[in-house]
Amino acid sequence: MRGEGVERSTADLLAASAAGEQAAWDLLVQRYGGLVWSVARAYRLRVGETDDAVQNTWLRLVEHLTRISDPEHLGGWLATTARRECLQLLRRRGRTGYTTDLLDDLEVEDARPELDAALLAGERDAALWAAVSTLPGRCWALLRTLMASPPPSYAEVAAALDMPVGSIGPTRQRCLEQLRRRVEGDSLLDPRAATDPRDREDGDPRAR
Amino acid sequence: MTPVPDDTDDALVERLRALAAAVDPPPAHVEEAARAAFETRTLDHLARLLTDSADGEALLTRAAYDALTGAVRLLSFATDEVGIDLQVAVEGTWPPSTACCAGRRGR
Numbered sequence: 001m002r003g004e005g006v007e008r009s010t011a012d013l014l015a016a017s018a019a020g021e022q023a024a025w026d027l028l029v030q031r032y033g034g035l036v037w038s039v040a041r042a043y044r045l046r047v048g049e050t051d052d053a054v055q056n057t058w059l060r061l062v063e064h065l066t067r068i069s070d071p072e073h074l075g076g077w078l079a080t081t082a083r084r085e086c087l088q089l090l091r092r093r094g095r096t097g098y099t100t101d102l103l104d105d106l107e108v109e110d111a112r113p114e115l116d117a118a119l120l121a122g123e124r125d126a127a128l129w130a131a132v133s134t135l136p137g138r139c140w141a142l143l144r145t146l147m148a149s150p151p152p153s154y155a156e157v158a159a160a161l162d163m164p165v166g167s168i169g170p171t172r173q174r175c176l177e178q179l180r181r182r183v184e185g186d187s188l189l190d191p192r193a194a195t196d197p198r199d200r201e202d203g204d205p206r207a208r
Numbered sequence: 209m210t211p212v213p214d215d216t217d218d219a220l221v222e223r224l225r226a227l228a229a230a231v232d233p234p235p236a237h238v239e240e241a242a243r244a245a246f247e248t249r250t251l252d253h254l255a256r257l258l259t260d261s262a263d264g265e266a267l268l269t270r271a272a273y274d275a276l277t278g279a280v281r282l283l284s285f286a287t288d289e290v291g292i293d294l295q296v297a298v299e300g301t302w303p304p305s306t307a308c309c310a311g312r313r314g315r
Contacts, residue, residue, distance in 0.1 A: 017246065020249075022243075022246055025243065025246040026243050026246075029239065029242045029243050033234050033238075033239055033242060034233075034234060036234075036242075037233075037234035037238065038228070041232060051235075051237075051238050051241070054234075054238050054241075054242065055238070055241050055242065055245065058241075058242045058245040059245050059248060061245075062245055062246060062248055062249045063249075065249065125227055125230075128223075128224075128227065129227050129231055132224060132227075143221070143224060144228070146221055146224075146225070147221070147224050147225045147227075147228035147229075148225075148228075149225060149228070149229050149233075151225065172217065172221070173217055176217050176220055176221070179220070180220075
């Protein structure tokens with residue numbers, strides 16, 4: 001379920017938005033904002049570019065409010081639109097040669113999550129985030145899209161990355177395995193370690 | 209052979225989702241802009257020109273002063289909800305080489 005207003009269907013929210021109801025539009029933004037943001041972040045755009053891709057996506061929806069043919073698949077429509085906006089921004093940088101291999105060529109240095117790592121509660125969380133942030137483009141893009149809140153459907157992920165739905169599960173598993181190999185030998189993936197560091201001092205002998 | 213997802217994978221993705229929510233959530237200004245995007249749906253029909261520096265008004269502003277030389281032109285549009293200030297800089301012949309636009313709520 002996607003946030004408040006869950007009693008209203010997406011079709012109802014689209015129709016009400018088309019009729020001029022700001023509250024309905026706000027619920028659409030609330031319901032799908034996490035997905036659109038995650039898609040834009042998946043493409044490792046620069047800071048201002050990410051904001052532009054997201055805003056352009058919402059502006060496209062404003063333009064198409066009365067023309068969404070399948071309202072219950074609005075998430076897929078938004079994911080597709082966000083992907084296209086990201087690709088357009090990448091092309092403006094002169095990266096016109098990228099097509100199907102674009103995800104493999106996304107530059108790690110464009111990512112910014114490490115800048116915010118201090119917000120994480122524990123050093124293990126920060127290290128795990130740093131590890132996932134430096135995964136190759138395709139794995140980063142897939143995992144970052146999957147990180148959307150609320151969790152996206154595989155159809156939405158497929159639309160975001162232009163991947164077959166059937167390949168998402170296997171690719172996800174390979175990417176997670178790659179992430180595990182990167183942190184192998186560390187205790188980063190121990191869920192019990194992903195809490196407040198003070199808990200670790202009390203209960204984890206490795207911290208003493 | 210196709211890998212089979214397991215609960216451990218799901219748990220790791222869920223942990224990453226929690227990290228992303230803490231480190232990299234949609235910024236407040238992005239969400240606000242998304243909500244405000246709704247106000248553009250009627251812009252084409254309702255925006256009207258309030259002032260045009262080419263008319264010779266507001267001579268004390270830099271934009272208006274430059275407009276006298278044909279270098280810069282300032283146009284202000286408004287609806288009941290949104291105001292738009294458009295500054296057009298002309299270098300050489302038409303079309304202008306640069307233009308910038310600023311939006312604001314209300315008049």
